[in-house]
Amino acid sequence: MRNHGTDFYDNDANFEKYMQRRQWQENANDTLEKPVIMELLGDISDRHILDLGCGDAGFGVELLKKGCAAYVGIEGSRKMTDASTSNLTAYNNGTVLHMRMEEYTYPRDTYNVVISRLAIHYLQHIESVFRGIHQTLKPGGKFIFSIEHPVITSTLQPSGIRTNWVVDNYFIEGYREQQWLGGTVHKYHRTVEDYFMALTGAGFRVASLRESRPVREHFLTEETYERRRRIPLFLFLEGVKNG
Known part of the structure:
Protein backbone atom coordinates (compact mmCIF):
# COMPACT_ATOMS: atom_id res chain seq x y z
CA MET A 1 0.00 0.00 0.00
CA ARG A 2 1.32 3.44 -0.88
CA ASN A 3 2.10 5.86 1.91
CA HIS A 4 -0.04 8.90 2.52
CA GLY A 5 1.63 12.27 2.09
CA THR A 6 1.54 12.77 5.84
CA ASP A 7 3.86 9.81 6.37
CA PHE A 8 6.67 11.73 4.70
CA TYR A 9 6.78 14.23 7.57
CA ASP A 10 6.85 11.54 10.27
CA ASN A 11 10.33 10.61 9.12
CA ASP A 12 12.69 12.52 11.43
CA ALA A 13 15.13 13.53 8.69
CA ASN A 14 12.38 14.66 6.31
CA PHE A 15 10.67 16.65 9.05
CA GLU A 16 13.85 18.48 10.05
CA LYS A 17 14.80 19.28 6.46
CA TYR A 18 11.32 20.59 5.71
CA MET A 19 11.24 22.83 8.78
CA GLN A 20 14.67 24.20 7.85
CA ARG A 21 13.52 24.84 4.29
CA ARG A 22 10.53 26.85 5.53
CA GLN A 23 12.96 29.24 7.21
CA TRP A 24 14.53 30.24 3.89
CA GLN A 25 13.83 33.91 3.25
CA GLU A 26 12.68 33.30 -0.30
CA ASN A 27 10.88 29.98 0.17
CA ALA A 28 8.05 29.45 -2.31
CA ASN A 29 5.39 29.05 0.38
CA ASP A 30 5.91 32.57 1.71
CA THR A 31 6.76 34.36 -1.54
CA LEU A 32 4.23 32.76 -3.89
CA GLU A 33 1.58 30.79 -2.03
CA LYS A 34 0.77 32.66 1.16
CA PRO A 35 0.17 36.12 -0.44
CA VAL A 36 -2.59 34.69 -2.65
CA ILE A 37 -4.16 32.77 0.22
CA MET A 38 -4.28 35.95 2.28
CA GLU A 39 -5.92 37.88 -0.57
CA LEU A 40 -8.60 35.22 -0.98
CA LEU A 41 -9.26 35.01 2.76
CA GLY A 42 -9.82 38.73 3.22
CA ASP A 43 -11.13 39.78 6.63
CA ILE A 44 -11.36 36.77 8.94
CA SER A 45 -12.60 38.60 12.03
CA ASP A 46 -15.02 36.43 14.05
CA ARG A 47 -14.80 33.62 11.50
CA HIS A 48 -14.79 29.94 12.48
CA ILE A 49 -12.02 28.34 10.41
CA LEU A 50 -11.19 24.72 9.60
CA ASP A 51 -7.67 24.09 8.25
CA LEU A 52 -7.15 20.75 6.48
CA GLY A 53 -3.53 19.59 6.52
CA CYS A 54 -2.54 22.33 8.93
CA GLY A 55 1.12 21.30 9.37
CA ASP A 56 2.61 22.94 12.45
CA ALA A 57 -0.37 25.36 12.70
CA GLY A 58 1.89 28.38 12.35
CA PHE A 59 -0.73 29.78 9.99
CA GLY A 60 -3.42 29.04 12.55
CA VAL A 61 -1.58 31.17 15.10
CA GLU A 62 -1.54 34.03 12.57
CA LEU A 63 -5.27 33.70 11.95
CA LEU A 64 -6.02 33.70 15.67
CA LYS A 65 -3.91 36.82 16.10
CA LYS A 66 -5.88 38.43 13.28
CA GLY A 67 -9.12 37.85 15.16
CA CYS A 68 -10.74 34.66 13.91
CA ALA A 69 -13.25 33.33 16.45
CA ALA A 70 -12.06 29.72 16.42
CA TYR A 71 -9.48 27.64 14.59
CA VAL A 72 -9.50 23.86 14.13
CA GLY A 73 -6.62 22.16 12.36
CA ILE A 74 -6.67 18.64 10.93
CA GLU A 75 -3.25 17.02 10.52
CA GLY A 76 -2.32 13.45 9.62
CA SER A 77 1.35 13.59 10.58
CA ARG A 78 2.04 12.83 14.23
CA LYS A 79 5.17 15.00 14.29
CA MET A 80 3.33 17.93 12.71
CA THR A 81 0.41 17.44 15.11
CA ASP A 82 2.77 17.61 18.08
CA ALA A 83 4.32 20.81 16.71
CA SER A 84 0.91 22.38 16.08
CA THR A 85 -0.34 21.46 19.55
CA SER A 86 2.68 23.19 21.01
CA ASN A 87 2.18 26.29 18.85
CA LEU A 88 -1.50 26.57 19.84
CA THR A 89 -0.92 26.14 23.58
CA ALA A 90 -1.60 29.81 24.33
CA TYR A 91 -4.96 29.85 22.50
CA ASN A 92 -8.11 28.45 24.07
CA ASN A 93 -9.90 28.83 20.73
CA GLY A 94 -7.26 26.93 18.76
CA THR A 95 -7.38 23.12 18.40
CA VAL A 96 -5.65 20.48 16.31
CA LEU A 97 -6.88 16.94 15.66
CA HIS A 98 -4.54 14.12 14.63
CA MET A 99 -6.28 12.46 11.70
CA ARG A 100 -6.34 12.54 7.94
CA MET A 101 -8.83 14.84 6.29
CA GLU A 102 -10.49 11.80 4.69
CA GLU A 103 -11.24 10.47 8.18
CA TYR A 104 -12.71 13.63 9.68
CA THR A 105 -16.46 13.66 10.35
CA TYR A 106 -17.51 17.00 8.88
CA PRO A 107 -20.21 18.51 11.18
CA ARG A 108 -23.02 20.28 9.34
CA ASP A 109 -23.13 24.06 9.00
CA THR A 110 -20.27 24.69 11.42
CA TYR A 111 -17.53 26.76 9.75
CA ASN A 112 -17.39 30.04 7.87
CA VAL A 113 -14.16 29.16 6.08
CA VAL A 114 -12.36 25.93 5.21
CA ILE A 115 -8.79 26.25 4.01
CA SER A 116 -6.23 23.74 2.81
CA ARG A 117 -2.74 24.80 1.85
CA LEU A 118 -0.73 22.45 -0.38
CA ALA A 119 -2.25 19.25 0.99
CA ILE A 120 -5.05 18.12 -1.32
CA HIS A 121 -2.64 16.86 -3.99
CA TYR A 122 -1.73 14.08 -1.53
CA LEU A 123 -5.27 12.65 -1.70
CA GLN A 124 -6.14 9.78 -4.00
CA HIS A 125 -9.84 10.67 -3.95
CA ILE A 126 -11.11 14.22 -3.45
CA GLU A 127 -14.80 14.05 -4.31
CA SER A 128 -16.00 12.74 -0.92
CA VAL A 129 -13.75 15.20 0.93
CA PHE A 130 -15.14 18.11 -1.09
CA ARG A 131 -18.70 16.97 -0.28
CA GLY A 132 -17.80 16.85 3.41
CA ASN A 169 1.40 13.09 -19.43
CA TYR A 170 -0.96 15.91 -18.46
CA PHE A 171 -4.17 14.00 -19.13
CA ILE A 172 -2.93 10.84 -17.45
CA GLU A 173 -4.35 11.43 -13.98
CA GLY A 174 -3.27 9.55 -10.90
CA TYR A 175 -0.30 8.54 -8.81
CA ARG A 176 3.02 10.36 -9.00
CA GLU A 177 6.25 9.90 -7.06
CA GLN A 178 8.93 12.50 -6.40
CA GLN A 179 12.31 12.52 -4.69
CA TRP A 180 12.37 15.60 -2.46
CA LEU A 181 14.54 16.61 0.51
CA GLY A 182 16.19 13.20 0.38
CA GLY A 183 12.90 11.31 0.74
CA THR A 184 10.11 10.00 -1.46
CA VAL A 185 6.91 12.03 -1.75
CA HIS A 186 3.67 10.47 -3.00
CA LYS A 187 1.17 12.73 -4.78
CA TYR A 188 -1.78 12.51 -7.16
CA HIS A 189 -2.00 14.44 -10.39
CA ARG A 190 -5.24 15.96 -11.67
CA THR A 191 -5.96 18.49 -14.37
CA VAL A 192 -7.33 21.96 -13.69
CA GLU A 193 -10.62 20.72 -15.14
CA ASP A 194 -10.68 17.82 -12.66
CA TYR A 195 -10.44 20.18 -9.68
CA PHE A 196 -13.09 22.49 -11.13
CA MET A 197 -15.48 19.60 -11.75
CA ALA A 198 -14.92 18.17 -8.26
CA LEU A 199 -15.80 21.54 -6.72
CA THR A 200 -18.96 22.06 -8.76
CA GLY A 201 -19.93 18.41 -8.32
CA ALA A 202 -19.83 18.90 -4.54
CA GLY A 203 -22.23 21.84 -4.84
CA PHE A 204 -19.82 24.78 -4.81
CA ARG A 205 -19.94 27.88 -6.95
CA VAL A 206 -16.38 28.54 -8.11
CA ALA A 207 -15.67 32.16 -7.17
CA SER A 208 -11.93 32.43 -7.90
CA LEU A 209 -9.19 30.67 -9.80
CA ARG A 210 -5.69 32.01 -9.22
CA GLU A 211 -2.12 31.06 -10.05
CA SER A 212 1.13 31.85 -8.27
CA ARG A 213 2.06 34.89 -10.33
CA PRO A 214 5.13 36.36 -8.58
CA VAL A 215 5.07 39.91 -7.21
CA ARG A 216 8.48 41.60 -7.15
CA GLU A 217 8.11 43.08 -3.66
CA HIS A 218 7.95 39.60 -2.11
CA PHE A 219 11.48 38.72 -3.30
CA LEU A 220 14.87 39.80 -2.04
CA THR A 221 16.70 39.09 -5.28
CA GLU A 222 15.92 39.77 -8.92
CA GLU A 223 17.31 36.35 -9.81
CA THR A 224 14.73 34.43 -7.78
CA TYR A 225 11.90 36.68 -8.98
CA GLU A 226 12.81 36.12 -12.63
CA ARG A 227 13.08 32.36 -12.11
CA ARG A 228 9.62 32.26 -10.53
CA ARG A 229 8.15 34.05 -13.56
CA ARG A 230 8.85 31.05 -15.78
CA ILE A 231 6.22 28.61 -14.54
CA PRO A 232 3.22 28.57 -12.17
CA LEU A 233 4.15 26.53 -9.10
CA PHE A 234 0.74 26.69 -7.43
CA LEU A 235 -2.95 26.74 -8.33
CA PHE A 236 -5.64 28.25 -6.09
CA LEU A 237 -9.39 27.74 -6.15
CA GLU A 238 -12.18 29.26 -4.07
CA GLY A 239 -15.58 27.61 -3.82
CA VAL A 240 -18.61 29.25 -2.19
CA LYS A 241 -21.56 27.46 -0.62
CA ASN A 242 -24.73 29.16 -1.80
CA GLY A 243 -27.35 30.24 0.66
Missing part, protein backbone atom coordinates in the same frame (compact mmCIF):
# COMPACT_ATOMS: atom_id res chain seq x y z
CA ILE A 133 -16.35 20.35 3.21
CA HIS A 134 -19.50 21.64 1.53
CA GLN A 135 -21.58 20.03 4.28
CA THR A 136 -19.54 21.55 7.11
CA LEU A 137 -19.65 25.12 5.77
CA LYS A 138 -22.37 27.51 6.81
CA PRO A 139 -24.44 29.01 3.96
CA GLY A 140 -22.30 31.60 2.23
CA GLY A 141 -19.13 29.98 3.59
CA LYS A 142 -16.09 29.49 1.41
CA PHE A 143 -13.55 26.78 0.72
CA ILE A 144 -10.11 28.06 -0.30
CA PHE A 145 -7.30 25.71 -1.22
CA SER A 146 -3.92 25.68 -2.90
CA ILE A 147 -2.24 22.76 -4.65
CA GLU A 148 0.91 22.15 -6.57
CA HIS A 149 0.01 23.29 -10.08
CA PRO A 150 -1.05 20.49 -12.44
CA VAL A 151 1.63 21.48 -14.95
CA ILE A 152 4.10 20.51 -12.19
CA THR A 153 2.42 17.37 -10.87
CA SER A 154 1.93 16.01 -14.39
CA THR A 155 5.68 15.47 -14.69
CA LEU A 156 7.31 15.46 -11.27
CA GLN A 157 11.10 15.44 -11.34
CA PRO A 158 13.91 14.91 -8.81
CA SER A 159 14.74 17.72 -6.42
CA GLY A 160 16.98 20.62 -7.34
CA ILE A 161 16.57 23.87 -9.24
CA ARG A 162 15.05 23.06 -12.61
CA THR A 163 16.43 24.74 -15.71
CA ASN A 164 13.98 23.25 -18.20
CA TRP A 165 10.21 22.91 -17.81
CA VAL A 166 8.54 20.01 -19.54
CA VAL A 167 4.81 19.32 -19.36
CA ASP A 168 4.03 15.73 -20.25
